[in-house]
Amino acid sequence: MTPRPRLVAATGSAAAVLALAAACGVPTDDEARIARPEDVPFELLEAERRPEVGDPAAGATIAEVYLVADQEAALVPVARRVTGPSLAAVLAELERDPTEAESAAGLRSALADSDVIAGAEVAGDTATVDLSDDFAAIGGSEQLTAIAQIVFTATARSGIDRVAFTIEGASVEVPRGDGSLTSGAVTRDDYAGGLPGR
Numbered sequence: 329m330t331p332r333p334r335l336v337a338a339t340g341s342a343a344a345v346l347a348l349a350a351a352c353g354v355p356t357d358d359e360a361r362i363a364r365p366e367d368v369p370f371e372l373l374e375a376e377r378r379p380e381v382g383d384p385a386a387g388a389t390i391a392e393v394y395l396v397a398d399q400e401a402a403l404v405p406v407a408r409r410v411t412g413p414s415l416a417a418v419l420a421e422l423e424r425d426p427t428e429a430e431s432a433a434g435l436r437s438a439l440a441d442s443d444v445i446a447g448a449e450v451a452g453d454t455a456t457v458d459l460s461d462d463f464a465a466i467g468g469s470e471q472l473t474a475i476a477q478i479v480f481t482a483t484a485r486s487g488i489d490r491v492a493f494t495i496e497g498a499s500v501e502v503p504r505g506d507g508s509l510t511s512g513a514v515t516r517d518d519y520a521g522g523l524p525g526r
Contacts, residue, residue, distance in 0.1 A: 391418040394480040395426060395435040396473055401523045403480050404435060415448040415455055415482060422477055438466070438474040445478070446496075453489040454513050455482045458497065469523075472503040476519045483516055490515050 391410045394403040408421045422439040425431075439445070444466070447458040457478055466474055479491045490513035493502045501509040505519040 389413050391421065392481070392484040393418065393421045394477050394484070395430060395437055396477065396523070397433075397435055399434055403476060403523065405480075405484065406430060406435065415450055415485060415488075416445070418485070419445050419448055419457065419478060419481060422474075422481060438470045438477060442466070444474070448482070450488060453487060454492055455485075455488045455490070456492045456494060457482065458494045459500065461495065463495065463500075472505070472507075472519075473523055475502045475514075476505070476523060479514055479519060480516060 388409050388411055391408055392405045393408050394405055396402075397404045408418075410417050410421055422437050423442050423445060424437075425440050426435050426437065430436075442462060444460055444462050445457060446460045449456050449458075463471070463474075475493070482488050482491045492513040493500050499511045501511045502514065504510055504514060505521040505523075510518075
């Protein structure tokens with residue numbers, strides 16, 4: 329039996345993203361680093377321009393969200409500029425279409441163009457994500473992928489270690505990486521086996 333690919337949690341390990349960066353003229357390194365604005369191609373700065381971080385009127389902040397790299401059957405973190413600091417605002421990014429650069433790198437979201445995430449609250453180290461009835465319409469392995477994206481994105485935020493799921497406030501079973509279902513809170517470790525191969 330062929331072992332399933334592992335989740336990718338480091339930006340430097342996503343070959344597709346590195347290939348895109350190299351093609352755009354941005355140097356690639358073995359370790360993450362902060363690029364100077366003058367090192368980033370001008371057209372990329374303009375194409376993805378949104379309200380500046382720290383702008384009180386815009387309330388924008390940088391958040392890490394996890395998208396799907398189908399070729400690697402892996403999750404890849406990307407930085408998104410979001411309006412408002414709430415977990416719900418960050419998770420809403422998973423329901424948006426990938427940017428042109430993300431699409432060119434072969435990234436997508438199992439939740440794109442959906443209205444599945446109804447809300448999110450945090451208590452202690454646990455986030456509770458309320459799903460809409462539309463979650464049932466996500467079929468097969470895509471449900472596992474969608475849940476893994478939510479778990480990794482939520483736990484990327486400081487202080488959140490576990491994620492519980494509800495539908496209209498009632499506890500609901502969600503798939504874990506091994507294919508089993510649970511109504512309890514899940515962690516990244518529950519998806520250490522990887523995403524379903526495609």
